[in-house]
Amino acid sequence: MNEPLSSTWFTVAPHWQWYIVFYFFIGGLAGGCYFIATLIDMLGRPADRPLARLGYYVAFPAVLLSGLLLTLDLTRPLRFWHMLVERNTGEPMFKAWSPMSVGSWALVVFGLFSFIAFLGALAEEDRVRWPALHRFRWPVFLGVRPPSVTGTILAVLGGIAGLFIAGYTGVLLAVTNRPIWSDTPLLGLLFVVSAASTSAALMMLLAHRYRWSMPGIRGLLRMDTWVLVLELLVVIAVLVSLGPVARAWLSIWGVLLLVVVAGGIVAPLVMSWRHLRLRELDVAASAVLVLIGGFLIRVVVIFASETI
Amino acid sequence: MAEPMGFYTDTTVCIGCKACEVACKEWNQLPSTNGGQNTLSGDSYDNTRRLDGIHWRHVKFIEQFPESRQDGRWLLMSDVCKHCVQAACLEVCPTNAIIRTEFDTVVIQSNTCNGCRDCIAACPFGVIDINPVSGTAQKCTLCYDRMQNGMEPACSKACPTDSIQFGTIAELRARAQKRVDQLHQAGETRAHLYGADEQMLGGLNSFYLLVDRPEVYGLPPDPKMPTRNLVSGTVYTIVGALMVGLAGIFSFRGRGAEEAGEVRP
Numbered sequence: 001m002n003e004p005l006s007s008t009w010f011t012v013a014p015h016w017q018w019y020i021v022f023y024f025f026i027g028g029l030a031g032g033c034y035f036i037a038t039l040i041d042m043l044g045r046p047a048d049r050p051l052a053r054l055g056y057y058v059a060f061p062a063v064l065l066s067g068l069l070l071t072l073d074l075t076r077p078l079r080f081w082h083m084l085v086e087r088n089t090g091e092p093m094f095k096a097w098s099p100m101s102v103g104s105w106a107l108v109v110f111g112l113f114s115f116i117a118f119l120g121a122l123a124e125e126d127r128v129r130w131p132a133l134h135r136f137r138w139p140v141f142l143g144v145r146p147p148s149v150t151g152t153i154l155a156v157l158g159g160i161a162g163l164f165i166a167g168y169t170g171v172l173l174a175v176t177n178r179p180i181w182s183d184t185p186l187l188g189l190l191f192v193v194s195a196a197s198t199s200a201a202l203m204m205l206l207a208h209r210y211r212w213s214m215p216g217i218r219g220l221l222r223m224d225t226w227v228l229v230l231e232l233l234v235v236i237a238v239l240v241s242l243g244p245v246a247r248a249w250l251s252i253w254g255v256l257l258l259v260v261v262a263g264g265i266v267a268p269l270v271m272s273w274r275h276l277r278l279r280e281l282d283v284a285a286s287a288v289l290v291l292i293g294g295f296l297i298r299v300v301v302i303f304a305s306e307t308i
Numbered sequence: 309m310a311e312p313m314g315f316y317t318d319t320t321v322c323i324g325c326k327a328c329e330v331a332c333k334e335w336n337q338l339p340s341t342n343g344g345q346n347t348l349s350g351d352s353y354d355n356t357r358r359l360d361g362i363h364w365r366h367v368k369f370i371e372q373f374p375e376s377r378q379d380g381r382w383l384l385m386s387d388v389c390k391h392c393v394q395a396a397c398l399e400v401c402p403t404n405a406i407i408r409t410e411f412d413t414v415v416i417q418s419n420t421c422n423g424c425r426d427c428i429a430a431c432p433f434g435v436i437d438i439n440p441v442s443g444t445a446q447k448c449t450l451c452y453d454r455m456q457n458g459m460e461p462a463c464s465k466a467c468p469t470d471s472i473q474f475g476t477i478a479e480l481r482a483r484a485q486k487r488v489d490q491l492h493q494a495g496e497t498r499a500h501l502y503g504a505d506e507q508m509l510g511g512l513n514s515f516y517l518l519v520d521r522p523e524v525y526g527l528p529p530d531p532k533m534p535t536r537n538l539v540s541g542t543v544y545t546i547v548g549a550l551m552v553g554l555a556g557i558f559s560f561r562g563r564g565a566e567e568a569g570e571v572r573p
Contacts, residue, residue: 007528012358012437014429036556043560075423075443082403087420093403097535100426101402163552167545174537176429177396185537188545196552216560223559230551 005245008179013306019073023066024169024298025198027107028191030062031162032199034114036223038159040216041146048216053121054206055199059162060118063111066165070107084108099172103165110165113158120144120151166195173301180305183245186238187301193231198294200224201268201287208284221283224290225272232265235297253304260300264293312412313455314391314513315464315472316480318487319525320499322384322471324367329356329386331466332365335451339441359387361439364448365463370524385516385525386463386472389414389435389448390503393510396534397427397436397447405445412477412513413450421445432509432531450514477513481505484517491519502527509533 004010037055040048071080079087083104086093095101122128123141145151170188173181181187200220207217235257239246249257268286332338339362341347349355354369366387373380391413398406398414405420406427416427416436421444428436428445439446451461459465464474473480481504491499498519503512509531522529 004523007432007530007532010434010523010526010528010531011432012360012428012434014425015438016425016429035552039553039556039560043557073424075425075438076421079403079420079422082405082420082422083424086404088404088417095402095404097538098400098402098426099538100400100424104402163549167549171538171541171545172426174541175400175534176426177432177532177534178429181429182534182537185540186544188541189548192545192548193552196555219560223556226555226559227552230548230555234548 005247006179006183008177008182008245009308011177011179013178013308014176015306016073016302017306019069021295021298021302023069023073024191024302025295026062026069027066027169028166028195028294028298029199029202030059030066030114031110031164031166032195033062033203034059034110034117034162035159035166035196036199036203036220037117038155038162039223040219041155042152044216044219045214047214048219049124050212051203051207051214051216051220053124054203056114056117056121058199058202058206060111060114063107063114063165067107067111099168099175103168103172106161106164106168110158110161113154113161116141116144116154117158163192163195167192173305178305179308180242180245180248180301183243184238184241186234186241190231190234190238190297190301193227193234194294194297197224197227197231198291200227201290201294204283205287205291208287217283221272224287225269228265228269228272228290232261232269235261235265248304248308251304251307253300253307256296257300257304260293260296264289264296268293310410310412312477312513313475314413314450314477314480314515315388315461315474316484316504316515316517317386317388317472318484318517319383319385319471320491320496320517320519321469322367322386323469324353324369324382324384325468326356326367327466327468328463328472329363329365329367331462332448333363335454335462336364336449338362338364338439359389359435359447360437361444361446362441364388364446368526370520370526372520372524383520383525384471385518386467387526388463388514389450390433390509390515391448391450391513393506393513394533395509396430396432400426400430400534402426409452411450411452411455413452413455415449415452416445416447418442418444418446430534432528448514477511480515484515487517491517 033055037052040052071077119141123138124145143150146155167188170191173187174185176182200223204220268289271282271286352369356363356366359366368385370383395414405417409415436445436447460474464472488499502518503515
């Protein structure tokens with residue numbers, strides 16, 4: 001595809017490749033799992049609390065890994081702190097109109113929320129038996145789990161921050177001048193929906209591995225089904241919103257997009273509808289398909305533009 | 309603030325000698341490609357091919373020849389950073405490494421850039437890229453160091469035909485308009501200015517006289533600011549987050565109701 005389809009064809013690629021693809025996927029899982037854990041904490045039953053804790057156990061390591069991936073992607077990684085501190089003045093570095101600047105701060109904020117939730121989950125299970133923690137700090141962390149007021153506030157704010165992390169990456173791509181990315185304003189919508197579907201799938205998969213059978217797992221499956229329907233509609237909306245630029249998908253990346261839609265969205269939906277009474281194998285297979293599809297859709301979005 | 313300064317490039321008098329490229333490389337001590345190994349393009353006299361972190365000037369060779377090769381013309385254009393009045397790179401830079409100088413030019417501070425490459429994706433002209441030696445994003449500084457000492461940028465100083473002219477923007481615009489009028493009178497009615505007024509990104513402080521459509525020269529006909537998608541992208545993402553939230557609430561509440569026997573499994 002050499003013929004320019006819009007003014008965005010005159011730009012050059014920023015070399016955002018595998019680190020960024022993995023960041024988009026893992027960051028989405030971090031935010032999505034925290035958000036789902038919040039939902040379970042708010043709406044679930046006491047028997048579902050292990051499922052909520054599972055979400056927090058995923059979110060914190062995932063957000064740590066996200067920060068590491070972003071740092072490694074910099075061509076001068078040791079200057080990662082320039083995102084947060086203005087090098088020349090030493091003042092906080094923040095640009096409300098730059099998604100990368102806002103996203104850097106959001107990662108810090110969400111990292112704090114997920115760290116507190118992670119410790120709270122550990123404390124609730126009494127997993128760590130260090131005397132010092134028990135004597136001084138450990139009881140504090142029990143207070144950071146819902147249904148306490150502090151815990152509820154933290155969970156809700158952290159859940160919102162999680163959704164922000166899941167979605168801002170699409171806005172970051174839109175606020176460029178690159179083909180496809182800046183030719184539609186819907187990538188943030190796509191990423192936030194995809195983060196929700198992959199996160200629900202990951203939690204279902206882990207719960208399946210631990211052979212859990214609490215009622216919240218059915219809620220996860222229902223949520224994943226709804227969100228996959230939404231994701232299918234959003235993919236169609238993205239293609240429509242691209243207008244003539246949609247012809248850019250007439251490439252290997254378009255083929256991969258079709259594979260993603262068929263294998264990562266439609267197939268899991270069919271599986272979930274055909275088997276209303278859950279069979280364990282179906283849940284695991286469906287969740288794996290959703291996860292692979294969620295990863296590949298980021299590969300497609302990134303590389304379809306990077307290779308123009 | 310000093311008066312806005314910039315370049316006016318009259319592509320009709322460019323002879324493709326590449327003195328500007330060499331002068332830029334020498335003054336700014338930019339490294340060679342592939343450690344100096346010969347990298348001929350093989351299909352053009354243009355072996356630089358594009359602007360990037362180590363090529364801050366690039367003489368484009370646009371060869372307009374029919375299959376018969378009986379007629380045709382060369383379009384030559386020395387490309388460079390446009391030093392936009394509304395600069396996309398400066399707008400998105402998350403570290404404030406990109407600044408606007410007292411001459412209304414746009415400069416990347418190499419000691420602040422951390423190589424996030426947001427500016428590369430934002431630039432509507434594809435000007436910026438990473439310099440592999442410094443590991444930072446780099447582009448033309450309009451010879452900021454020379455200007456601070458009252459000197460002309462190296463490229464325009466070296467240009468033997470005055471295709472690249474340096475001066476105050478007001479003076480350059482007046483000079484460029486006279487040249488367009490002259491060309492029109494001589495029958496070259498395709499002559500027009502690209503980026504010489506505020507319509508394009510508030511004005512390009514490096515603007516061009518062209519004799520064909522901008523896209524023929526590899527210039528975007530309608531360059532835009534990246535933040536045009538900020539509000540709409542954010543609103544759609546919030547809508548998505550709300551829909552995900554509703555799907556979640558419905559799913560987990562539905563499950564509770566289902567267990568109470570109100571919803572069929």
